[in-house]
Amino acid sequence: MLQNILDSLQSLLSVTGILYIVLGSLVGMVFGALPGLAGGTIMVMLLPITYKMDPVLVLALFVAIHIGSTSGGCIGSILLGIPGTSSSMATVWDGYEFTKLGDPVRPLSVAVVCNFIGTIPSILIAMFACRVLAEWGVKMGPWEYTSMCVCALVMVIGLSNGNLVKGFAAVGLALLIASVGTDAITGRARLAFGNLFLMDGFNIINIMLGMFAAKIILLEYAHRTKVKDASNIKVRGFKWPGKDLKDNLPNLIRSFITGAFIGFLPGLGAPTSTVLAYSNERMLDKKNKDLWGHGHIGGVIAPEVANNAGIGGAMIPAIALGIPGDAIMVQFLAVMSIHGVETGPMVMRTNPEMVYMLYTAAMVAAVLVLLYETVGMPLFPKFISMPYYFLYPAILVISFVGAYMTAGNMLGVLVTFCACILGLLMDYFDVPTTPFVMAYILAPILEKNIRQGLNYSINGAMDFITRPVSAIFLLVAVAVLVLNVVWPAIKAMRDKKKEAQS
């Protein structure tokens, strides 16, 4: 392992490598700070440009953007009260209160250090856990893979804003759209309607460009959320938050565990872990109950540690099993697949240099971001005052040109446009987009494994239930479903009882 890390460090320490990681973490941090634009949008926009680049260094660039963006999200939350990224939403509740009281340096300093504290151990955990999980993953058959994908999808649906049916509808729709193209087993055209371009199916990058970049900018334009001015906010230099961290050490540890664990579970991601960590700590801190929500430093520590702890957690299933936990991991897997690297358990044996580059680059980027944020703290108000009228047009044009580059034909541009409309319609009908994207990504893996499972099975579909590991995954899926149906019913009954009593 050490040799692999040293090798990846050697690649990273080339002029290009240093340039990629220095610029990547800086760009990620700035874009993470800008409300509405997260690193994911920038990554998906840059994806098509990376086709001709060195894949190992592209991964370093992307991981640097991801670390920068995740860490930079707190800047908008604390200074403007508008989260830079969805994962920094919980930071607003207490962080912005400090700014209103005229002390933005304290929460910013705490957040900067907490981001670093969350990132490094989570990457180290990922480094060891991936190896173990990949060894185990090699032994899994198509039955286990199928059940794992089903479990992942059910978990994502479980978070469909309390609407299971619409979550399932999103999955069903994704499975149908993913069927267009070529049948993976027989190699024959399926639902291509005689169109040569449709035989490749709809590229996930085109769909993400439409559903994320194009739709997000459209909604930002429609909502006009950029009217708040940060130029009047004065931020002095970084102040070491030793006392705050010491006083909140149990909070820090608990939030780290929450973030890392939730990050590992598919589809839940940082927005869930940060809110959960915040709620947990608020509930546990009975002494300062009244301070929470009015400027309590624990309310900044909990979400910021959990937020970054999820980075390593999300890498584990994506690298070790080839099952991406969130849209960001999809982009990492897309970079690998563009350059012909088959992800999954074997990647640790066939392309260890790529995997170790991810870890090494993540740690170097975390150090760089810490450096940028401590030294550049007085410039934070300038970051969030970036001229959107320059930024958004450039992003949109790059995205549409990227859509053409991804598909190599005009269909890619059309798919991006249609994906944007589909995303808007899904928002209108309250159909969650996360299960859709996850199902679309997992569809090829799911189909291949279901069919292989049925092909190789002795007892037909029963093999999915009788094989122990597969059965465990299915049981977890059923448990998540039952919990999602039963828990709201119990809650409603309790509320009714309370109402009747009062």
Add this chain to the structure above:
Amino acid sequence: MKFINKDRVLSICLLAICAFFFVNIQNLKLSQYAGDPGPKMFPMIGIIVCVLCAVWLFIKPDTSEKKPVLTRAQLKSALVLLAIYGLIVLLMWLVGYTATVPIILFILCCLFSKATHPDISVKKMLLRSLIFTVIVSAALYLVYVVVLSTQLPKGILWK
């Protein structure tokens, strides 16, 4: 409760999509591999999931009042930008990359400038957008065409 509501419209849309896919998968041939359920199976799973959801949404629609995603004024802005997206697709197909990029950059920069600073003078807005368009178009041309030697759409009108 109104008979036609959002969930019921969604339900009908889902059923229509399912019907479309169901009709089209009927032409698919069976797999020649023994034990393989064939290419119909996967879209069929999607159809079953969607139909079940559509039926549920039709029978038990959510009737609670929810905040709309966009207000009427916001919808108008969204449609304007969506129309520009459509224009990007059309222009890229018709006149190709080289002509589309500066036109779209200019339009978008004017639009976003006006949205961010409603009181901006027309002269300032046009000048700012023009400078931005020239610089960004040149930079993108340099990156895509000169550095990356990418194949970009040339436009069917020039063929």
